[in-house]
Amino acid sequence: MTETTIEQLRIPESLDGDEAADFLQAVEVSRQVRVHTWGNDELAYTAQELFDQCHDPFEWYVVLVARQGGDIVGRAGIALPLDDNTEQAHVTLDVLPGAEGLGLGRKLLEAAELFVKGENRRIVFVETNHPAGTLGDATVDPITATHGSGMLPLSNREARFAYSAGYDLDQVEQFSSCALPLEGSLVAALQEQASSTHESAYAVHQWLDRAPERWTAEIVRLEQGADQNGNDQDWDVAKLRKAEELSVVTGRRTMVTAAECLQTGALVGLTSISLLAHNTGVAFQDDTVVEMEHKGKAVGLLIKVANMALLMKEFPQARTIYTWNAPESSHLLAVNAQLGFVSAGVTGQWRKDFNAI
Template identity: 60%
Template sequence: MTDIRIEQLVVPATVDGDGAEDFRAAVEVSRQVRSNTWGNDDLAYTAEELLAVCHDPYEWYVMLVARLDGTIVGRAGIALPLDDNTELAHVTLDVLPAAQGHGLGRKLLEAAETFVRGENRRIVVVETNHSAAALADDGGERLPAASGVGELPLGSREARFAHNAGYSLEQVEQFSACPLPLDAAVARELSDRARTAHGDAYSVHQWTDRCPESWVADIIRLEHGQEAAASQLWDMARLRESEELSLKTGRHSLVTAAECVATGELVAFTSISVLGERDDVVYQDDTIVDPDHRGRELGLQIKVANLERLAVEFPHSRTVYTWNAADNNYMISVNDQLGFTAAGVTGQWQKEFDSAL
């Protein structure tokens, strides 16, 4: 008789100290699942990176594991924000392909839901990943996202699982990849086009890891909104703490921003994250342009400039990955020009519970 157990994992102090064997086994499950989905392990956490996530002061991260006859073959990562959006819980499920068919995903999700409801979290968000090859139209039923843009085939094992568990598909994000370095001729052409669109109306500024003090207020306003800046929910101390936490994990952040010459304010920025344990894979993070300054190719200019700088500072980078909401046509168009190609999509699913158990 098959023995199935769901347990909460004790987070070790280090990745190679006492009690770390189960932690590393759970990390390996996650790595194999991503390799099976995407064809490589570029998107998988290393043990060191996941341990840093477990010690994030702004998010409580809990891990459940599924044992099949004593061996860890599945895991559920539960992220609970601590400073805002405290009604939410994000759950990530991983089950080894060889261990599917035993109901482990369902048992892990049920255990995760019980845990988050016990912490008075009312909304649970789960994510499903779908490679481009897996999205081939099979003529079957397709489920549209509540956002109105994007859909997933219900023939997909992952989509069917989330749907049958009572989750609604809220949003579909396009997942894209771009080989590095950016072709020099393409970069020059795109930069020239962007400058032609706005002339000398903007100045470009760049930094790594730490935002210059003179730009802190503008970055907070652009990234978190005027309300957050005014209420001081985000301030310089909070930003500096966030920067230090990233550096402790070995991660680096490259930022390129655009200043409006007429006002002296930053009106756009883009950032790229370089992983601490490997510098061949990087992630395109936020690209934000003030609504009053859109339509002038600012997003294109700063993204090109940031990729050029990446090639100089981290020459071993070979691929940059990014996610975009399926209805963000402008940014998807910019990425297409840079050489990004669609690698698949990610489905964001949501389920709401009554506040009382």
């Protein structure tokens, strides 16, 4: 058997020339893994995306690679936040389908854990991906998530890998996709449904990339209120502006639609869609927030339909939009179904706390 070695990948100065060869090979490993998992490479990093991530000022991104006979056959991406949550690390594992079953995933994970321990990171997150057709029966030997109502079956290979490595299932998210463009008649019908439900109690506001100054404090308030774990309590207008600037610099475009309560003048709902300027065929539905007292009034439907319409207007070449939702978010899942989202599978977020070991 060919010896396997694990080493840290050197990030090249640019994507041109021989010095980028290993970096590009690692990107190709990730692409092949996603094609094998989801049937296409729409969720794969491009070389430019990974290169940009390695230069994110808010996050230190390290790549470990597994080699066999000089070829890169696996990689571990390690994201270490530099601003908030600095006790955490997020690890993404990719092993070529032809190299599975040889223990490479375990070796990469152990090397990644050793690295993050050396950086005094005490909490590690790992993600597993489960297409709908391969998940298995979650009610047989279920692993129940710590947060939310999700579960994964221990019989599933990816779930068993994380569980046997000492990780707890933190949460499960429903993964869905929607083909674009939407039919104009569907958009009109959903807009009419939302309007008839809320009886013109709300005004819609939209923007690209940068929020109007009048709404910045309201956006911060909404996002802080939506974070039940308290992770965004230090979020403020300055950090909002910094995040917007970073998104533009790294080529990310963002469409935002917000709902203003006309009675109070406050923002009560917010939703965003993002895509990359060099890959505008694929979009991602990001967070949707609606204040509790305004739920049940079709505010979520109102802003999501309007934002989808904005996406199709600004980026008519977009062919697919993806989203992740907690399985207990039944209202958002119902709205997504109205828009045409269909389930593609689930993702599991796994957590290991070294302080508890």
